[in-house]
Amino acid sequence: MVGKRIAKFRKEKGWTQKHLAKATGLSKSYISSIEEGKLPGIKTVVVIAEALGVEAKELFEEDG
Numbered sequence: 001m002v003g004k005r006i007a008k009f010r011k012e013k014g015w016t017q018k019h020l021a022k023a024t025g026l027s028k029s030y031i032s033s034i035e036e037g038k039l040p041g042i043k044t045v046v047v048i049a050e051a052l053g054v055e056a057k058e059l060f061e062e063d064g
Helices: 002-012 018-025 026-036 043-051
Strands: none
Touching: 002 018, 002 026, 002 043, 018 026, 018 043, 026 043
């Protein structure tokens, strides 16, 4: 799930949802809803990935 991966990378950076929101220009409530399961559009995924310093495809990979 994309939201869980976003949360994982965010926490690895020591960032709060508020910090990620500021880094992406998205609202904290929207970041929260994505992490809770809302599927974001591809442009949003790219913006979040760039802020987290990962490739967008990494947000879709399964932990294994």
